[in-house]
Amino acid sequence: MKRPPYPEEPKSGLFSSPLFYIFFGLVFVAFLFFASLMKGTSTEDSVELVIPRGSTLRSVSQLLADKEIVSSPGMFRRVLAITGGAKRVRAGEFRFQKGGWWMDAITALYFQEPIVHPVTIPEGYNVKQIALLLQQSGLAVADRFAALALAPEAAKKYNIKSPTLEGYLFPDTYNISKVDGEERILDRMVQRFLTKLDNDLRNQIRASGMTLEEVVTFASIVEKETGNANERPLVSSVFHNRLKKGMRLQSDPTIIYGITNYDGNIKKKHLSEKTAYNTYVIKGLPPGPIASPGLDAIRATLAPASSNYLYFVGNNRGEHLFSETYEKHSRFVDEYQKRRPNRASASQLAAPARNRR
Secondary structure (H helix, E strand, O other), X not given: OOOXXXXXXXXXXXXXXXXXXXXXXXXXXXXXXXXXXXXXXXXXXXXXXEEOOOOOHHHHHHHHHHOOOOOOHHHHHHHHHHOOHHHHOOOEEEEEEOXXXXXXXXXXXXXXXXXXXXXXXXXXXXXXXXXXXXXXOOOOOHHHHHHHHOOOOOHHHHOOOOOOOOOOOOOOEEEEOOOOHHHHHHHHHHHHHHHHOOHHHHHHHHHHOOOHHHHHXXXXXXXXXXXXXXXXXXXXXXXXXXXXXXXXXXXXXXXXXXXXXXXXXXXXXXXXXXXXXXXXXXXXXXXXXXXXXXXXXXXXXXXXXXXXXXXXXXXXXXXEEXXXXXXXXXXXHHHHHXXXXXXXXXXXXXXXXXXXX
């Protein structure tokens, strides 16, 4: 028997309305027209662009148009406004497709991770060397960075009782954005230093009888005296022994730090020149660090080797010869320092200390 047909569903509601399809068609046509304005001429070229902090949607749109990333800044600004760009556009460096699809620009601004540049600060660098390294990487202005770090009030912000922030910019690898600026970079380096001072190290500092500032100053000298990690506890022991006996540290790197325009050579006049950092003249530690020490140098400062050494001198092979007496030390100096053809280079590297009395 033939079954009766199913009853038809009543034709009602939004999707059955002709107005819906007319509206949808108009929106689709407008979208295609709008998209064609934004797309521009396709190209494989990409460009890295920095969106500065505090940029408005107008300035961002104009910036992208100037770099031929979008073709209509006014239209693109409206897209940003409609899609919540005021809250979603971030400062940073981004990679855009030049002349590409406008959605690519939106995707980059809203979802792409900002480009950062890894920079490694070596152990033993001082503020001016760090500033120059950042400038060479295009991430800071050297003079401004150095001025901020060496300002008399800079250390007070972190409750550090040193003349400046010299020594407290922790040597490490940092991922830095081109919009970070000198103050943010400086703060990150000091905060990294404070983070590295864990409870164990802080307890060791308290037990040593030295202040944090004395430890960092001492460690900075150890750091500059030798790049050989195995020697640092021995170098530390020499300076500890000299301080206990009331002897001057007589460290070449401290002389160099106190010379205004150092040309790579320690001259005889420099040995007797009275500066705050010349440990051939002053007794005890200088007023502050001379460079940024790494953790190994700090640990060597807190846990020196057990020795009676009072002198050391470089052997021209990246190592040092240690002596308990000045007579033996003098023989080493005569053999390894006075007779070599290019004696000034050691001073330039600030590694082997002559430790004169």
